[in-house]
Amino acid sequence: MRDHELRKQVVSEMHLRRWPVLSVPCFIVQWVLIVAPEEREDEAAYLDGFRDPEARHTNAPHLSGFLADGVEFSWERHSEGTSLSLFIDDVSEEELASATLPDRVHEAIEWARGLPGKIMRAIQIRVVADDAAAERLLPHMDFLRSELISCNFGGAPRMWGDFRLKDDGFGKLVVAANGTDLRDFSRLVQRLQDLDNYRNRALLGLPTAQKAWPKLDAVGVRLAEVAARIAGDEAKDDILLEQLSTYSAELNAIANAIDYRLSATAAYAQLVNERLEQLRVTPIDGYASLVDFTQRRFLPAIRTCAAVKDRQLGLSARAERAASLLRARISTRIENQNAELLRSMDRSTRMQLRLQQLVEGLSVVALSYYLIGLVGYVLKGAGHRWPGLDAEVALAVITLPVVLVVWLATRLLKKRLLQGPDRRLP
Template sequence: MREHEVRRQVVSEMHLRRWPLLQLPVAVFQWVLEVGPGEREAERSVLSALCGSQSDEENPRHLSGALSGDVSFTWERQSEGSTLTVFCPGRAIEVLLAPGLDSSVGEAIDWAETMPGAIIRATSIWVGGDEAEVERALPAVDFNRSELVSCGLSGGVRIWSDFRIHPDGRGRLVVSAGEVDRSDLTRQLQQLQELGNYRNKALLGLPVAQEAWPRLDAAERELAALAKAVTSSAASDDDLLAQLSDLSLELSTIATSIDYRMNATAAYSRLVEERLAQLAPEPIRGFASLVDFTERRFLPAARTCAALTERERQLTRRARQISELLRARIETRIENQNAKLLRSMERSTTMQVRLQQIVEGLSVVAVSYYAIGLLGYAIKGASHHFDWVDPEVAIALLVLPVLGCVWFALHSLKKRVLGGD
């Protein structure tokens, strides 16, 4: 037996890439990056320069290691980019506002910001002990109270965030662990971050949808005008077919430019819904919950992207239907023209047959005339030897038999040549 070449890759995909067990209090910094194909080599160079980040795989998808002091990191590669998370245990909540005051944290953030790629989401997280302790520390965090979201999670965990980008370029999230088991806390916090990461990745489709929407408006107006023109005979079929071909090409171009992003948005939206169901946030009086925030801010954007995809498909189907109607109209006109041509050919053939019949009658008369003339010479010659032969009477008596014989001979010849038709 031999091992399949992708067996280990498949098995590794089935295992959870869990965060290390969190030691409270802890500050966590996470970056979700969009890394292009040309930046992957630079990314590997930055990671391989760290002690402990080496891997047996040539192109690893998950790495972890230690940075300066007690700071550690995990890195994971996804299809569209990478996620880098830095863990700083034993830090107070003030580290969210001024991470540079802690040399280990500052060095870790400086190293993280050398990673190539475009930032999709950056988050600063602080996890404290019980809820009362965290609430006393909250004034140190510059949250916008009017937009503050706070809700409970299972096991007594509570979160606070305004989901805004602060002056340091990162969002801020504060969590109280309560009495929940540390492994459950780590799992819930990772799911919470995945919820936010998938939400931002899904929202990448919104600018694409907003840009494509006016193009679909223009295509719909043109399609309505074409549908009206197809029902009338004012425009030529060639002009209509050319316009319809241009419109179909425009719809195909729009579909090509939005399909990948819209499909990705739909997939990420399903993941957001799954993570939200797994977290099962519990609302707290006086605060918007995570469910409220998601339904008010995220779902309209996701539905806009879904509506754009459905609208593009409907316009494509309508363009295809109008094209079929136009082709049916062209085929009907061609069939009518062919029918007219066949009727004209039939009339021409009928006239030819009638003319041929007239010629046949004249031919019988002409042949009979010449035959009677030849017989007349013979009868006149015979009258010199036989007195009882009257040439004029004899020729007169031969007219009808000769006509009948000539007609019968020509008719038999025609029947033999035409095969009885």
């Protein structure tokens, strides 16, 4: 037996994306970046340049380690970008409430800003022990009370946030452990972050859908016009078929432009729903919950993306059906033209046959006439040699037999030519 070449990668995949066990209180900063393919080399060079002796590489898509005492980081590469999380321990409630964070936090954030890519999401999470500590912290968070979302998740833990960007470019979240086992609590907070990260990635499809919708409307109107013209039979079939081909090409171009993004949106939306179920959200009176927030803002956007996808597929199917109907009509017309052409050829063949028969009859008469004329010269000459021979009477007697012989000879020759084997000329 020998190891499969992908065995280690598959086993390692099951251990990726795990956060360290969180301490309470602590401070978490996370970025979700969209990294272009040409930026991957710079990203790898930046991470390879990190030479802290305590750093540990788990495998290629994941890197974790310590930037400083009490500052741990976790970096992970995704198909569309990367995520970077900083975990700062030993932070007091006063430091969490202060607008000025400790120097080690600023240094870690500055190091993280050196990574290439565009920020898709940046969040600061302040983790406290219980609801009482969170209530003391909330007045310093600049949350909009009218849009504040708060609920329990996974049992006792509770979160607060308004999911708005603040002046420093970060979103802010407050989470209270409320006596939950720290290992379970760490997994729950990570799922909460996954929910928000997948939600933002899913919403990337909304601008694409909004941009594609007017294009689909325009193509839909033109398809309806062509369908009406096909039913009316005023326009030429080749012109209509050319127009349908053009519209089908436009639909294919739109599909190529939106397919990947909207398919990714559907996949991320499914992950969002799964995370919501795993978090077991419990609403709190006076506050909107994560489920309320998702249903009110996220689901309409996802349904818009799904509607655009369905509309594109529907228009493509309509264009294909219209083209099929038009091709069927063209084929029917061609068949009718071919049938009429065959009938015309049959009439022409019959006419040619009748003319041929007429020519054959005239040929028999002509040949008989010339043959009788030759025989007449012979009989007239013989009348001089034998005075008792009446040449005119003899000609009258042999005329019918000569005509009959010529006619029989012509029929026999025609039969041999039509029924005889084909003979190639040398």
